[in-house]
Amino acid sequence: METAIKETQFKFPEQIGFYKGKVRDVYIFENSLAIVATDRISAFDVVLPRPIPYKGQVLNQIASKFLQATADLVPNWVTSTPHPNVTIGKKCEPFKVEMVIRGYLAGHAAREYKAGKRILCGVSLPEGLKENDKLPTPIITPTTKASEGHDEDISKEEILAQGIVSKEDYEVLEKYTHLLFSKGSQMAREKGLILVDTKYEFGKFQDQILLIDEIHTPDSSRYFYADNYEALQMEGLPQKQLSKEFVRQWLIANGFQGKEGQKVPVMPDKFVREISDRYIELYEKITGDVFLKSTFDDLQESIEKAILKNI
The missing domain is CATH 3.30.200.20 (Phosphorylase Kinase; domain 1)
Structure with missing residues (x-):
């Protein structure tokens, strides 16, 4: 190796x-x-x-x-x-939230939807969606930013009510999140990919809000291949994707989902x-x-x- x-x-x-x-x-x-x-x-x-x-x-x-x-x-x-x-x-x-934005029902959102939830982070989802379907419009589903352990879903209303981010700053974070997702989606399309969902982190430097950390990487984003997306959805087959999701699926298949008492399986060289x-x-x-x-x-x-x- x-x-x-x-x-x-x-x-x-x-x-x-x-x-x-x-x-x-x-x-x-x-x-x-x-x-x-x-x-x-x-x-x-x-x-x-x-x-x-x-x-x-x-x-x-x-x-x-x-x-x-x-x-x-x-x-x-x-x-x-x-x-x-x-x-x-x-x-x-840094702001103590991650701005997650989703254009499709995939990953965590799909798992929550399959479990019967129709409201995710305060955002209502329509009935009748299948996993990996395109959402009517991109939605922001923030999470808390945990130093250790699990990040937790949180709504805009809870963020403002708890004073985690001011209303004025949050409006800027929302605006920046949509701008970045639109640009990232355009760049993905040019390469035959679909930017499915991603997250952005922001911070302040001398009172200016700046984008921090990485963006549009496979650790922070999920991509589908555009050429066969429609055909796979029609047939109800899994999407071919470029993201960490295949690692998560391998872990799930080997009995690990990060829950208490579960042991991380050893990954073989292959x-x-x-x-x-x-x-x-x-x-x-x-x-x-x-x-x-x-x-x-x-x-x-x-x-x-x-x-x-x-x-």
């Missing part, structure tokens, strides 16, 4: 803090952050034991491309991307390689670029040097 980065543990001269997320290692400086996209993979809000080669590079480079492509629509936090696995940018105060290949496939499909695997002799050392030079 190729080298994969499970974690980093650097100590930089000007560093004032460190945060280890599910997938990212975040080095905190006075007014900036250096974020390392590791090869960790999470599902059901649990970090799985084995890292996936090249996954971090794929996520970082897709996010970089989309952040550049949407910067004229929505301002974002990035100042530089000095390494395939590293992004450096402004240190924002499945780890398959996940890596699927991430690379998505990179090439959504960007239209050939994926060039990092060839550093020492990946950790190259990441450390890139941060030192650019922070």
Whole structure:
């Protein structure tokens, strides 16, 4: 198996803090952050034991491309991307919600609908939908942003009532979410894909609302292939998709859904390689670029040097 980065543990001269997320290692400086996209993979809000080669590079480079492509629509936090696995940018105060937007009834929304729910995060869903059907209009279904454990569904009304986000700021988050989803959907269509659903995170830097974290990657988004979408829906067959959903389905088939008392199954080498290949496939499909695997002799050392030079 190729080298994969499970974690980093650097100590930089000007560093004032460190945060280890599910997938990212975040080095905190006075007014900036250096974020390392590791090869960790999470599902059901649990970090799985084995890292996936090249996954971090794929996520970082897709996010970089989309952040550049949407910067004229929505301002974002990035100042530089000095390494395939590293992004450096402004240190924002994050909003404690994730803005999930859905154009289709898939994944979590489909599971909730199948269980009989017709209201998701305060949004009413029509009767008679099948899994993966297109929704009448894209809907925003926010979640709380958990430092650890599970993010929870929450409605706009609850967010405002609890004072998690002010009404004025929330209206900006909604506007930005729709703008980004529209642009992401257009870019996906140009590559023969459908952007099914995704999530965005936002923060404030000097009173300006900025888009933070990654966007439109397979960790934060679900894509279907457009060419056979209609035929598969007509026949009631599963959609061919580029997302982490196949990892979730493998885990479910092996008795794990992140519930208490369940043990994470060990992923065999063959499945780890398959996940890596699927991430690379998505990179090439959504960007239209050939994926060039990092060839550093020492990946950790190259990441450390890139941060030192650019922070």
